[in-house]
Amino acid sequence: MAELNPPPWEPRIVAFVCKWCTYAGADLAGTVRLRYPANVRIVKLPCSGRIDCFFIVKALEQGADAVLVSGCHPGDCHYSDGNYHARRRFRLFRRLLEFLGVDLRRVQFACVSAAEGMKWADLVSDLADEVRQLGPYREYHQMCAGDGTGDERDREATHA
Amino acid sequence: MRVKISKASLQSGFLVDVEEMSGEHVWSCYQCGNCSAGCPLAFAMELLPNQIIRLLHLGQEEEVFRANTIWLCTSCLTCKTRCPRGVDLSRINESIRHLALRRGKAPDRFGPDQIEPGVAASAPPQGLASAFRKFGG
Amino acid sequence: MEYLYYPGCTLVDTARNFDRCGRAAARALDVELVEMPDWTCCGTTFPLTNRKIVGLVAPVRTLVNARGEGYEELLTLCSFCYNVLKRANYAVRNRGDERMRINAYLEDEFVRAGQEYDEYEGEVEVVHLLEVLRDTVGFESVTAQVTRPLTNLKVAPYYGCLLLRPQSEIGLDDADEPTVLEDLLGALGCDVIDFPHRVECCGSYLGLSSPDIALQNSYEIVHTASRLGADVLAVVCPLCAYNLDLRQEEMHQRFSGFRQVPVMYFTELLALALEVEEEVYSWERHAVDPLPVLQTVGGI
């Protein structure tokens, strides 16, 4: 029997979220039965401040096509300033990723509160669409293996 | 246009007359619309039954007399049966009809002269007598 | 059993068949309707304003005369008479000021006519034939005496409004959920239709004073009955009969897709089921002839 054409490729997105705000926002999206694509896998953390940059790198290394980091809005953090530290840390980390040639469109940061179920659903579907256009993230493995093809690097060079 | 309302216009006596003649408490109506909803003749009425009561609340005599509503009430008592505040609109409408007739505000009275011969032959006397009584005053 | 019977103006005029079938059917159930001598108008409409005491004169005079005949009950067939007499009786029994004023009025009239008069306090009980059939004769015994059951004759029962309302003063049956007509028709073997418009107003006297408006009401009722497959529409009041039967020709012209339905008094159906002999029915009084459907379906 002819091989069933394999299902169209779907991006794999790992989301690191804080349990007080974004995780509860995702719960709310469920309670009100919103619909959004099933590309995202949530990893729960106590606060966005707990999200170590290595988690993001590890997720990309394990084949994630994009990583989403989401915590509380400024001022809402249950630990009062956890998300401030996180934001400063990620701003520096983004410049490092950019320097390393990681496609920044594949690492996104957001704030979703416990009351913003709709925002979470929209955030996930927009991100899934965007990454679907970008296609699978093979460049990361090529970079790790050191045989990155020119185009990625050149574009970075001209761009920097 | 805008209707001016004041204490004077509210206590114009019209409502008091209607309450006295009908024995009904017009103020206990809280405008739920049940009477209008069930009235079999509402479709042909220029003002709904509940609006007649409303205009009594606001002392708007002329508006009440101008409308055909009180002349289409057949006293079928659907409204009284279902009114949550126990208001009997049939008695209120009859009182207003009497006031209209007395104050010369009634449209042309319905009398024997308005019956065509063909109808008179087949019409039940009960129908004629009740029509004359209701609209003759 | 004997009842003092008050026919009313219409039952000796355009609705004579309603009256004759009633008397004959009652007699068949050995209920004798003794017509009240020199009865006068019942007042047709009950006075709804406080001060119009003169509106009570006609009904209360009839009640006083009925008391004079020595009967405890006064039986009526037409729902207008039943309503006015019953409400007048209720007023006398329950509203002291009206009792006092109407008695003073009648006393003056009787004394001037050389008759003595003692105060009327509502001693007479106003009853309707339907009540008597239900509570005294009993529908089971009606069924037992039915010789020609009207099986598979689809009948839509129609009460109109004054037979039942106001419930607090009439009390014949529940104003919104009556069953007495259904039960009677069932006792006669009819296939009784669950008729939603059975207590909707037929247009009443507006049929005469504003005919084109009232046509909408009567059409609504007949059209619903015909859509529900009714062979016959059973009524209790000659004015309902007028609005629902005599105006079906106008309905036919004005509304497309309208199937006519014969309208019959419940006493006609009662008489047919009891096989009362022929000359009480005057089918020619019906605008829509019931005979065709009675012969094919009703087995008459």
Added chain:
Amino acid sequence: MARIGLFVCRCGRNIAGTVDVAEVAGILAEHPGVVHAEEYTYMCSDPGQLKVAQTIADQHLTGVVVAACSPQLHERTFRIACEKGGLNPYMCEMANIREHCSWVHPEEPATTEKAIELTRVAVEKVKHSRPLTPIRIPVNRRVLVIGAGIAGIQVALDAARGGYDVVLVEREAYVGGHMAQLSATFPEMERSRFLLRPKLAQLLSHDNVWLLTNSEVVELTGFVGNFKATIKTRPSTDAEAGLDLADEVFPRGVERQRQESTVEVEVGAVVPAIGYDVYPLESIPEYGSGSIPNVLTSLQFEQLLRTSEGGELRRPSDGAVPREVVFIQCVRSRDREHGMPYCSRICCMYTAKQAMLYKQRVPDGQAYVFYIDIRAQGKDDEEFIRRAAEQYGVLYLRGRVSRIFPQDGKVVVWGADTLSGMNVEIPADAVVLALAMTPAHGALDVARLLGVGADDHGFLTEAHPKLRPVETSTAGIFLAGACQAPRDIGSCVAHASGAASKVLELFSARHLEREPEIAHIDEGICAGCFDCREVCPSRAIEVKEIRDRRGELLDTVATVNDGLCQGCGLCVATCRSGAADLEGYTDSQLFSQIEALSSRWTSTTSAEKPGGGHGG
């Protein structure tokens, strides 16, 4: 080697409707470390929980994973079940395959695939979990109540009568809040001050209660059982002494504070009872923004009624007796276009009260009420409104008022009466606006200060509207009165007693147990850079000196005070040497979860062992 039991819940059709539960259990049954996998209709049911405890005993499980709803709902339930089965509760994890999966994705293979992956993540996490025991901490049996309106008073009284100390902080110079400004209450029509007086007397004489007026909480640190509050008291100005409020609302015996002072108190629980405010008339242009004389706010009219008891009611502008008074409802309430979509709940009732009180003062006066819907759901409320309409002749006009403007000495009101279908104009002598109830000014600052949520209007957010209406998501902080949502006095008192009962419940425990998911620092690795102390929001990082036997200082390292640590994990992410870690969210747990999401799993069949995976 891990012996993990997996329980996949169908949740009736909530999960089974779009996720192939059998396949989730089937695939994961083969996962390394999983020794038991089954599905069940309702895991949170008693039989479901019993199944967990039973399986732990029968199979000697070292870890449990329940793939079901959100852990926010039943993590506690299943951890207790594990404890009953003899397994340390922290060796139990939940996979959220309902709110995050079955409820939001259609019935397609991708949904079941996601459920499998989320469950695999939980299994991998449990492999790296460690048994933990809750931390016991002392409880400070004193409660801080913010706001001395009727709600705050009730909490303070209940707690004081419960035998605990109360610190009652009130921003104004007087106590009694808005209730002290009212004339009478609905539907009983009792004088508000008379109702307040007994409660105030008990409060001001109760030696468990320390009342601080003219004071505000400026800082709050710590956590349940161990809060530290800094309270600033401002000098009471002479003007306040002259306030026309009768002295019964002035705390006798509290000497007037001359200069500003600050005090710190240690409390175990905090109850904000900061009440409400009224929408500012100044920002309502269509009603004159306060510039039209004889247009009064409901509170201003309340004061007029209170000061005219038994006498003549005269309007403030010219002292005349108003013969025609128009009350306008829903002023900025139920007004989405002005960001105020909610109903303020009590105005229909107090306006009827005000109209009746007005008619008592001015018998030949006429009161009108413009309304959209009369909302009178409390006990005897409907009858109360009917009395206003029928006995007192208050004319209820169904419709909003579009504009009011002054015209030859009158306030002309343009409204509609939709019942009669007429536009109406009333030249009134006075207009009373039932202004919307807003949170007290500064409510958002209080929310931020206490670390509790607030909705976008500023009403403080309860933990759960139905299940936990007086608690907040922060342990030890409870809500009382209108600060949570508009409500009337009766409901404020009930709500406040609810909050007080939570305080008493908290204080009645011998000691307090805290989740053990807190940070710890490996002294062997810690280089003593103390970056962690810079970021710690709970100031839980302390300096520890390591000395040799002779007391020579060898090293200084960071250590965590497990009484203060809130478990945010900032120190762990900041620590460059990896000395810090967070129980429940350790690096190894998180890395194992990320690897569980590796694409290698999905591309290979479950049977084939992943190369180089971090096995159990």
